[in-house]
Amino acid sequence: MAELDEILARYTHPETGSLHGAAFVAVDRNGKDLYRGAHGRKRIDPASDKLTLDTVTWIASQSKLVTSVSVLQVVEKGLIGLDDDVRKIVPALKDIQVMTGFEDGEGEPGPGVGRPILEDLQGPITLRQLVTHTSGFCYDAWNPLLQKYSKWAGRTVNMFSGTIEGQLHPLIFQPGTSWSYGPSLDWAGKVIEILTGLTFDEYQQQNIWQPLGAPNTTFFPAKRGLTKEDIMETGQRTEAGTLVPGSSPWLFDCRDSLGGAGLYSTANDYGRLLAALVSGGAPLLSAASLDEMCRPQVGAASDADMRRFITSESPVNSKGWLWTTDPEHHWQDFMEVRQCLCGLNNSEDVVNDKGEPIRRRKGTVNWDGLPNLLWFLDRESGVAATFFTQIMPMDDAISRKVCTELEEALYRIVNNKTKA
Incomplete structure (x- = not known):
């Protein structure tokens, strides 16, 4: 796991790094850890507290996966x-x-x-x-x-x-x-x-987070006694590429439980969610419901409109970096993806120039969160992972690069285990 540690340490170094903090959790099909680590700081200030796997972070659209699981449950x-x-x-x-x-x-x-x-x-x-x-x-x-x-x-x-x-x-x-x-x-x-008859926060606590033993995820961190200073700070990337203190677009004191973008969670808690899914769904879903959640769902016209959205060069639309082998974001290199009930489904393996799988396999489902978080679920390889940070604007090139490096390093471990 030294290579994964080195990547996170390099990108979060207080003097030479380009992220103030980042966490990465990867689990296998047995629900066991492949990697679990956090590096850097909770805030931009180099003297601030260290980031941990239990630092509460706004996860934005990574909330959608949890809502999809909730939908399949009802x-x-x-x-x-x-x-x-x-x-x-x-x-x-x-x-x-x-x-x-x-x-x-x-x-x-x-x-x-x-x-x-x-x-x-x-x-x-x-x-x-x-x-x-x-x-x-x-x-x-x-x-x-x-x-x-x-x-x-x-x-x-x-x-x-x-x-x-x-x-x-x-x-x-x-x-x-x-x-x-x-x-x-x-x-x-x-x-x-x-x-x-429950608020959505109450529903998730009873049906997702408590069964997983994941105590730190909520739509309402203030009701748990947390303040803004307890939450991972948003870093703003300047045009020069440096990082300065920024502000989150999300209200800290929301009134409603908004399943599309409202959750605050931790890398540890989200890793427990992914561990349940990659190992077959229990205790959250049946195997049949997990299959349904991950398979392509919509017609050709809707999928075509989705692909136009994710391959747009508009800064608010450019989701396509999740599905290219090219960290430099060359638009023509996107693979075909299909919409499922919890994200997008890869149509092919991510391979190198020799045709060898180097990242996620065909059928992987994945999505991200506005401040450059990421999750993926690769049931073929038996691996799932999430990347936690808090950087704006979305689709930050440096965050894309570190995600790619982490994923390739992870799959070297996974592929070597498979060969062994």
């Missing part, structure tokens, strides 16, 4: 089906419409100016659509049409407001006809709240 219990219409369960979604554009004008309220063009839904919004980003929801802070709608409607909340109301606005396409990254998983969490 489906297993017979409380709902993946293809049931959630509008019959969630009153706020009953009359939601699709916005296709604006009439002529600037979009400001008042006589003679443009108004949003809205149409009724032509079918249901299903639970499956919510967890595959095919529901029609899109994050408002990144969508010009929704930003225009918010200005026109006088909305004072958005995706970072910490409330479910901030995730409520028109859809941007008919459910099931396209793909867009947005707050669908927040609404999946709301479905679970209504079905179970």
Whole structure:
């Protein structure tokens, strides 16, 4: 494990490193550790406390995997089906419409100016659509049409407001006809709240974190007696490449349990989640539910729209680095990926120029978190891992590079064990 230690130590060195802190946890198909380590500091200040595997960190969209597991649990219990219409369960979604554009004008309220063009839904919004980003929801802070709608409607909340109301606005396409990254998983969490009578935080504590023996994960760290100083600080990468103290876009004191991006967790806790999944699902899911969660789910048109999103060079859309062998982010080198119920599914092995597998294998599912966190679940190789840091902006080139180095070093260990 010395190579993995060396990589983390090099990138977090207080004088020459480019990350203030980073943790990496990898587990095998028996749920046993392949590696578990943290290096660097909790804050940018070189004199601050050391980062540990139990340092609480905002995990952003790594929350989505936990929500997907929760969804499969309530489906297993017979409380709902993946293809049931959630509008019959969630009153706020009953009359939601699709916005296709604006009439002529600037979009400001008042006589003679443009108004949003809205149409009724032509079918249901299903639970499956919510967890595959095919529901029609899109994050408002990144969508010009929704930003225009918010200005026109006088909305004072958005995706970072910490409330479910901030995730409520028109859809941007008919459910099931396209793909867009947005707050669908927040609404999946709301479905679970209504079905179970628990807040989503209470549901996860009882059905995920307590069974795993993972005590430090919550939507509400302040209710656990933590302050902002207890949370891993956000580092802001400057144009010159240096790191300065930054600020998290997420509210520390959110009102609602938002399953798309709201969790605070630790590398240790998240590693326990991945250990359960890579070893077959227990005690969280049956093997059949795990299979369902990881298989491709959507049609060709939706997958094509998803691939356009992740291969865009826009800084808010460039998710594709997760699925290329090239750490320099050459756009033409992305492999084909498919949307599943918890992330994206690789269509092929990641190989070197000799065709030898050097990273994740075909069928691996994975996703990331806004401040450059990462998780993947490779059931073929029997390995799962997560990388924890807190760097903005997203898709930080240095964070991409360290993730690639860690993954290649990990797979040298995995492949050597396989040969042995």
